[in-house]
Structure formats: structure tokens, C-alpha cells
Amino acid sequence: MHGVWGRVLYIDLTSKKIKEVGIDPKYYLEYIGGRGLAIRLLWEWNPIGVDPFSPYNHLVLATGPLTSLPLPSSGKLQVASKSPLTNGYGDGNIGTMASYHLKRTGFDAIVITGALRKPGYLYIENNKVEFRNAEDLWGIDTFTAVDKLVKEHGKNVGILLIGPAGENLVRYATIVSQKGRSGGRPGIGAVMGSKKLKAIVLKGTLEPSIADKESFRKYAEEAYNKILKSESYDFWIRQGTMATIVWGQHNSVLPTMNFREGIWEEYESISGDLMEKLKIGRRGCPFCNMMCGNIIYDIAGEESELDYENVAMLGSNILLSDLRRVAEINKLADMMGLDTISLGNSIGFYMEASERKLVDEKVEWGDHREVKKLTLDIAYNRGLGAFLSQGVMRMARSLGREAEEFAIHVKGLEVSAYDCHAAPAMALSYGTSPIGAHHKDSWIISYEVGTDRLGYSKEKVEKVVFLQDVRGGMFESLTTCRFPWVEVGLDLEYYPKLLTYVTGVTWTLDTIRTVGQRIYALIRAYWIREHGSWDREMDYPPIRWFKHPLTKGAYAGHKLDYGGYNKMLDMYYEMREWDDRGIPRRSTLEKLGLEFTIPILEKIVELK
Numbered sequence: 001m002h003g004v005w006g007r008v009l010y011i012d013l014t015s016k017k018i019k020e021v022g023i024d025p026k027y028y029l030e031y032i033g034g035r036g037l038a039i040r041l042l043w044e045w046n047p048i049g050v051d052p053f054s055p056y057n058h059l060v061l062a063t064g065p066l067t068s069l070p071l072p073s074s075g076k077l078q079v080a081s082k083s084p085l086t087n088g089y090g091d092g093n094i095g096t097m098a099s100y101h102l103k104r105t106g107f108d109a110i111v112i113t114g115a116l117r118k119p120g121y122l123y124i125e126n127n128k129v130e131f132r133n134a135e136d137l138w139g140i141d142t143f144t145a146v147d148k149l150v151k152e153h154g155k156n157v158g159i160l161l162i163g164p165a166g167e168n169l170v171r172y173a174t175i176v177s178q179k180g181r182s183g184g185r186p187g188i189g190a191v192m193g194s195k196k197l198k199a200i201v202l203k204g205t206l207e208p209s210i211a212d213k214e215s216f217r218k219y220a221e222e223a224y225n226k227i228l229k230s231e232s233y234d235f236w237i238r239q240g241t242m243a244t245i246v247w248g249q250h251n252s253v254l255p256t257m258n259f260r261e262g263i264w265e266e267y268e269s270i271s272g273d274l275m276e277k278l279k280i281g282r283r284g285c286p287f288c289n290m291m292c293g294n295i296i297y298d299i300a301g302e303e304s305e306l307d308y309e310n311v312a313m314l315g316s317n318i319l320l321s322d323l324r325r326v327a328e329i330n331k332l333a334d335m336m337g338l339d340t341i342s343l344g345n346s347i348g349f350y351m352e353a354s355e356r357k358l359v360d361e362k363v364e365w366g367d368h369r370e371v372k373k374l375t376l377d378i379a380y381n382r383g384l385g386a387f388l389s390q391g392v393m394r395m396a397r398s399l400g401r402e403a404e405e406f407a408i409h410v411k412g413l414e415v416s417a418y419d420c421h422a423a424p425a426m427a428l429s430y431g432t433s434p435i436g437a438h439h440k441d442s443w444i445i446s447y448e449v450g451t452d453r454l455g456y457s458k459e460k461v462e463k464v465v466f467l468q469d470v471r472g473g474m475f476e477s478l479t480t481c482r483f484p485w486v487e488v489g490l491d492l493e494y495y496p497k498l499l500t501y502v503t504g505v506t507w508t509l510d511t512i513r514t515v516g517q518r519i520y521a522l523i524r525a526y527w528i529r530e531h532g533s534w535d536r537e538m539d540y541p542p543i544r545w546f547k548h549p550l551t552k553g554a555y556a557g558h559k560l561d562y563g564g565y566n567k568m569l570d571m572y573y574e575m576r577e578w579d580d581r582g583i584p585r586r587s588t589l590e591k592l593g594l595e596f597t598i599p600i601l602e603k604i605v606e607l608k
């Protein structure tokens with residue numbers, strides 16, 4: 001198949017040995033690349049039940065056939081591993097020049113196992129790997145460290161690195177790139193830290209082959225032009241994801257006070273409109289003509305790149321008003337390598353625990369100074385920060401039953417920035433997301449607010465499954481940014497066609513959806529394998545949304561209904577051809593070519 005190299009670079013940090021491993025060509029047809037390749041390799045190469053912080057856990061950096069080719073917003077890279085936050089499959093998506101260089105090393109993915117004895121970093125130039133010392137970089141924030149690495153290697157490289165949070169094994173540490181791109185919410189940065197690996201510097205100079213260059217070039221150019229001509233382009237360029245603050249407020253989904261409410265009286269103090277006034281520039285990922293990284297000066301006069309999730313979770317969710325203060329915490333999170341969503345959740349959870357007097361040390365809602373101090377303490381895993389660095393699920397368990405009722409997570413991953421008291425399908429999206437509560441696989445909320453909002457309908461469930469197949473299956477495996485489709489309406493049909501021109505294999509949206517279903521079933525099998533059991537309760541959203549109704553706004557009095565949610569979950573399982581416990585049926589596994597999972601699953605659960 002064109003567009004891929006057919007091999008991965010396998011690096012063992014313990015023995016400092018590297019090898020090139022050929023990949024069965026059928027994997028590309030069955031899994032495409034990116035997330036698909038990552039879960040296939042983790043199933044095969046990760047020991048069953050491995051501790052996420054053990055040297056035997058594998059870290060996968062994967063590209064797909066469309067990654068960093070000249071087509072819209074293609075500069076994205078998949079990072080995946082067994083998650084220290086959830087103990088299940090975890091991944092994330094980073095827009096970075098590292099995707100450009102990895103694509104040109106001659107490998108589709110880099111797989112890292114083992115651990116270094118002393119802090120180090122990898123310099124990879126095509127198939128040459130150097131193990132470098134990083135003792136002088138250890139303990140340093142990602143912005144300072146990246147400057148040092150650029151000084152050493154020049155600007156023409158791609159760099160992925162961790163901050164103090166990853167080094168100190170904070171369970172929601174991410175991998176950072178380019179001072180403001182970050183990925184791997186479920187603690188993939190901490191996996192890198194457990195391997196004493198501070199950074200990976202990539203330089204690739206080989207051009208991947210494209211089956212039909214001329215058609216590809218023409219069609220990609222057409223797609224770029226369509227984006228520029230889109231009606232929503234101008235507004236997107238002005239506000240990017242930040243427009244969602246006002247939208248969230250108007251639709252009662254803006255996370256407020258640890259997801260207690262869906263509106264906040266002070267939302268204008270963190271809005272996209274305010275951001276526009278403060279904006280000093282834009283940044284973005286490679287090959288993108290709709291760059292959405294909005295830069296403002298924070299309260300300390302430093303540049304900070306804003307996104308909706310970051311601002312909502314570190315703003316309304318903890319009642320921190322003033323966009324420039326929020327921007328300061330956001331920047332600190334990037335420097336420390338902490339996921340902003342889990343950070344905002346963990347701080348919000350603690351503030352509520354402190355309000356209810358379940359903890360001794362008090363932290364008030366919206367206390368900027370305290371939030372700043374806590375962010376650093378979390379990253380360095382010290383003092384009160386050491387408690388928060390475990391994430392919401394573990395904190396709640398240690399505080400007891402009352403705390404579990406306001407612990408906002410699914411499967412251990414903290415919920416991203418959409419309140420679901422009055423959004424059943426979005427709750428289902430979180431409940432069934434393959435990495436724990438994240439919106440990336442199915443952002444059905446935009447559809448849900450414009451339809452039978454409070455209904456538990458089959459139509460909504462069908463839409464969740466469709467979005468998961470397309471977003472979680474297709475975009476995460478191609479691997480490209482989904483925003484051209486989601487935000488400026490680029491026709492979905494561009495993607496199967498571009499994939500066809502690049503690979504020389506004919507793809508349709510339907511054949512890609514089957515890949516999505518396969519990936520979903522395999523990730524589910526992986527979770528069951530690692531947890532050693534399974535129950536449909538794993539797919540429930542946070543208790544709060546069922547128990548405590550909203551008290552403010554147009555949806556005051558509303559909460560989720562258990563019966564309705566269960567009905568939707570049944571429909572969801574039926575559509576995925578899983579049984580009523582959420583376990584893929586034997587016939588489903590066989591149909592999707594996942595027979596190899598059956599002997600292992602059979603030891604854990606009875607397959608129906």
C-alpha cells in the first residue's frame with residue numbers, strides 16, 4: 001500500500017537496542033494507521049496486565065497514511081499507551097512538526113519499551129537513533145527545555161517532550177510540543193516520565209510515496225480552497241474553539257462549579273468575544289489553513305495559547321474569572337505538561353470537597369493565587385498537590401461515598417468541558433468513549449442542542465455511533481485534524497477519496513466505518529483484558545448528572561434519567577453488536593477479524 005512505509009521503529013530503552021519491525025500489510029487495510037495501528041500493536045506487544053509505569057509498558061507514536069501530507073490540517077500525530085489514569089487504553093492527538101518528521105523517517109510509528117537508568121532523550125534522524133543524556137533538562141519546564149533542544153539541533157526538527165508533571169508521574173501528564181500543543185490526556189506524558197525519557201527529537205528527510213500524485217494534488221488543493229470559501233471561515237479565524245464559551249452558556253452546558261451547573265453569571269469574563277479584543281496572534285499545526293491557536297498576553301504579560309476546553313475547565317468550572325488569569329494557569333499547564341481538562345476537574349473536585357468540609361486544607365472557589373500554587377504543586381507531586389495529582393477517581397475513592405457523588409469522570413478519565421445534566425446523548429458519548437470521558441470521539445452536543453434536546457432516542461444513539469466511527473475511527477487513524485469537517489463544513493467525502501489517491505486502495509466512507517467498528521471492538525477487548533472483568537456500569541456517566549438537578553438557567557430542575565440512559569446504552573450495544581454487558585459478541589469479533597482476542601477474553605468473561 002502506498003502512503004505508508006510498512007514498518008515501525010522499535011526502541012528498547014533498557015538495552016538501548018533498536019530494531020526495524022515489518023508490519024503485516026493487512027494491518028493497514030484493517031486498521032489504516034494512527035489509533036488503529038496503535039491499539040493493534042499494544043494488544044500484541046504489551047504484556048497482559050502490565051503496570052502502566054512498568055518498563056514493559058509500550059509507548060506508541062503513530063502516523064497514518066494522510067499524516068503530514070500536503071492536504072488540509074494533516075499535521076497530527078497519535079500518542080498511545082496503557083493509561084496510568086484509567087488502567088485501560090489511552091491515547092491523544094497532537095498537532096506538531098514532529099508528525100511531519102516522523103512521517104519522513106521511513107517508519108509509520110515509533111514504539112518505545114524499557115526504561116532509561118538516567119534521564120535521557122532520543123534523537124532520531126531517519127533510521128539513525130541516538131540515546132542522549134538529559135540530566136540537564138530533567139526538572140525543567142517544557143518551554144525552557146524545548147529552547148535548549150532547538151539550540152542543540154536547530155529549528156528544522158520536530159520535538160515531543162514532557163514537563164515536570166510527566167517526570168513526577170502525575171497521572172494526567174501529557175506530551176507537549178511547540179509551546180502550546182499538548183496531547184495524551186490519559187497520562188501518556190507520565191508513561192514517558194516513567195521511562196526517564198524527557199524528549200524525542202525527530203528529523204525525517206524521506207518522502208512517502210503517493211499512488212496517484214496528480215489526482216491527490218488537485219483534490220487536496222480543492223479542499224484547501226473550499227475551506228477558505230466556507231461561510232464560517234471568518235468567524236472561525238477570529239475565535240476558533242473559544243466561540244464555544246458563549247455557545248455553552250446559551251445552551252446551559254458550560255461546566256460550572258465542578259459541573260454543578262451549566263451556566264455562569266460571569267461567563268463574559270472568559271468569552272471568545274473578550275479573547276478577540278485581547279488577541280495578539282494565531283498559531284497552528286502543520287499544513288493547516290484555518291489555524292486556531294489564539295494567543296493573548298496573560299496576567300503576567302506572557303503569551304498564552306487558548307482553546308475552549310482549557311478556558312472552560314480552568315475558568316467557569318473553578319469560578320476563576322478574568323481571561324488573563326485563566327490564560328496564566330493555561331500556560332503553566334503547558335509548561336508543566338499537565339492536561340488542562342483533568343487539572344480543572346481535579347481542582348474543581350477539591351474545591352467542592354473543601355466546601356463540604358471533607359478535607360482539612362481549604363481551597364476557595366476562584367482563588368487565583370491558590371490555583372497557581374496548586375498547579376505547580378501538582379506538577380511536582382508535592383504537598384496538597386500530591387493528593388490532586390492522582391486525579392478525581394482516586395481522590396474520591398479515598399474520601400468516601402459522598403465524594404464519589406461529585407467525582408466527574410468516566411473510567412477514571414475526567415470529563416471534558418460539556419455539562420450533561422440536560423444532554424443525554426452527550427452523556428452517552430462520554431460513557432462510551434474508548435479512552436474514558438472525552439469529547440473527541442463524539443461531539444454530539446452540537447447536534448443535540450438543536451434537536452429533541454432531552455430525548456433518549458434511537459436517532460441520537462445512531463448519531464453517536466456514526467460520529468464515533470468517523471471521528472474516533474477515521475480521523476484518529478488517517479491521522480488528520482477533524483476541524484475542517486466539523487468547523488467549516490468540508491465534505492466528509494474528501495477523506496475516503498484522498499485516502500484512495502494516496503494509498504492506491506479504493507476506500508469509501510462505509511469501508512472506513514467498518515475499520516472504526518473494528519478499532520472500537522478491539523479497544524473494548526483491550527479494556528476487558530486489562531481490567532480482568534467488565535460491567536455495563538463502566539459505561540455510565542458521573543453520578544452527579546443523575547442525582548443533582550441543575551438549579552439555574554433554562555434547564556433548571558433537569559437531570560439525567562437512569563431508565564432513559566440505560567435504554568440508550570442497550571441500543572448502543574445492539575448497534576455495535578455487543579452484548580448487554582458491553583462485551584463484543586463472539587460473532588462480532590469473528591466478523592471483524594478479531595478472532596485472536598477470543599481465547600484471551602474467554603478466560604475472563606463468558607462470550608455470548
Ligand code: PTT
Pocket residue numbers: 076091092093094095096174180181182183184185186241285305307308309310333334337338339340341440475476479480481482483
Ligand atoms: C485534547 C484536549 C483538548 S481538546 C484540549 S482543547 W480542544 C485541551 N488542550 C490542552 C492544551 O492545549 N494544553 C494542555 N496542557 N492540556 C490540554 N488538554 C486538553 O486536551 C488540539 C485541537 C483541539 S483543541 C481539538 S478539540 C481537536 N482535537 C482533535 C483530536 O482529538 N483528533 C483529531 N484528529 N483532530 C483534532 N483536532 C483538534 O485539535 P488530546 P493539539 Mg490535543 C495546548 O490532545 O489528548 O487528544 O486531548 O492536540 O495539537 O493541542 O490540538 O477545544
Ligand code: SF4
Pocket residue numbers: 073074075095283284285286288289290291292293481482483484
Ligand atoms: Fe491544528 Fe487548529 Fe488547524 Fe486543527 S484547525 S490542524 S487544531 S491549527
